[in-house]
Amino acid sequence: NARDILKNELREVLSKIRVSPDDDERDEPAADRPDFGALEVYYQPVHQAGKGYSVTGAEALVRWRHSQRGLLMPASFIPAAEEGGLIDALGFWVLREACTAACNWPENTFIAVNVSPSQLRRPNFVEEVRAVLQETRLSPSRLELELTESSLIEDYADIYSILKSLRSEGIQISLDDFGTGYSCLSHLTRFDVDRIKIDRSFVSLLGTKANGTAIVSAIISLSNSLGIATTAEGVETEYQRDFLAAMGCTDLQGYFFSKPVPLDELDCFRIPQRMD
Numbered sequence: 001n002a003r004d005i006l007k008n009e010l011r012e013v014l015s016k017i018r019v020s021p022d023d024d025e026r027d028e029p030a031a032d033r034p035d036f037g038a039l040e041v042y043y044q045p046v047h048q049a050g051k052g053y054s055v056t057g058a059e060a061l062v063r064w065r066h067s068q069r070g071l072l073m074p075a076s077f078i079p080a081a082e083e084g085g086l087i088d089a090l091g092f093w094v095l096r097e098a099c100t101a102a103c104n105w106p107e108n109t110f111i112a113v114n115v116s117p118s119q120l121r122r123p124n125f126v127e128e129v130r131a132v133l134q135e136t137r138l139s140p141s142r143l144e145l146e147l148t149e150s151s152l153i154e155d156y157a158d159i160y161s162i163l164k165s166l167r168s169e170g171i172q173i174s175l176d177d178f179g180t181g182y183s184c185l186s187h188l189t190r191f192d193v194d195r196i197k198i199d200r201s202f203v204s205l206l207g208t209k210a211n212g213t214a215i216v217s218a219i220i221s222l223s224n225s226l227g228i229a230t231t232a233e234g235v236e237t238e239y240q241r242d243f244l245a246a247m248g249c250t251d252l253q254g255y256f257f258s259k260p261v262p263l264d265e266l267d268c269f270r271i272p273q274r275m276d
């Protein structure tokens, strides 16, 4: 079956890279091992809402440059990775790549990394994140971990203490795809989060459906009154940008500003080079 083939190929790809703190960098792939390409991290800038729309940080988004199938998007292999028990290894690698990249960006910018529910349940997750920060020398306050609401539903007491220790290190916690899960408002009162990301499905309703507009403005005003930052995802039009900024949303992300790009095409953090 196709999913099983993908799992085995991904396992082979991951066997060639460093996927945990106590794992040495792997050897050059042996010539006789099959080659299914390599994982890559793309970065999508996040912009301040208003005041020149300057870049505040970027989100790391994984891609798989497959040797036969071309560039694969996460939707086509993350489910296989989760099912095959490979998502923790993949997530660790993305975290390390992203923190390494962010070290070269301005001090006041953040790097946001997606964390799967299974990673968060790892007994040593906090120690592993700390190890990456120490190795890359990235300030913890520049790292933002994006969790989905489904991470918060199970084992409420455990997750609460994990989030607490991450935050006590100075790491920022962001709630991804906000509004798509259930009991979302209770999550804001139970868990201290630094940011919520308003799902693209709501942003796309702005200006088309009165309900969508009401929901987005309610999320933003609630977050503002709780002191929680808000990033609107999937901002594709100038109208959406202006509307969200006027409503007091703090940050904006979407194709209107930039698509996710490979690190070498991410120009917003580059220190201008002299041309002579």
Ligand code: C2E
Residues within 6 Å of the ligand: 044, 060, 061, 062, 073, 074, 075, 078, 087, 091, 094, 114, 115, 116, 176, 177, 200, 233, 234, 235, 236, 253, 254, 255, 256, 260
């Ligand atoms: P997400 O975390 O909600 O990421 C946002 C997705 O929306 C990205 O898709 C991004 O390319 C896309 N996007 C951004 N702006 C726009 C826009 O203006 N319009 C439209 N139509 N789309 C926009 P992508 O890169 O395909 O990633 C899909 C999902 O895969 C992510 O959704 C995230 O849940 C997951 N993912 C990506 N990288 C990782 C990772 O390293 N670890 C884990 N666990 N999940 C990841």
Ligand code: CA
Residues within 6 Å of the ligand: 059, 114, 146, 176
């Ligand atoms: Ca995300």
Ligand code: CA
Residues within 6 Å of the ligand: 176, 177, 197, 199, 233
């Ligand atoms: Ca999201």
Ligand code: CA
Residues within 6 Å of the ligand: 177, 199, 200, 233
């Ligand atoms: Ca989303």
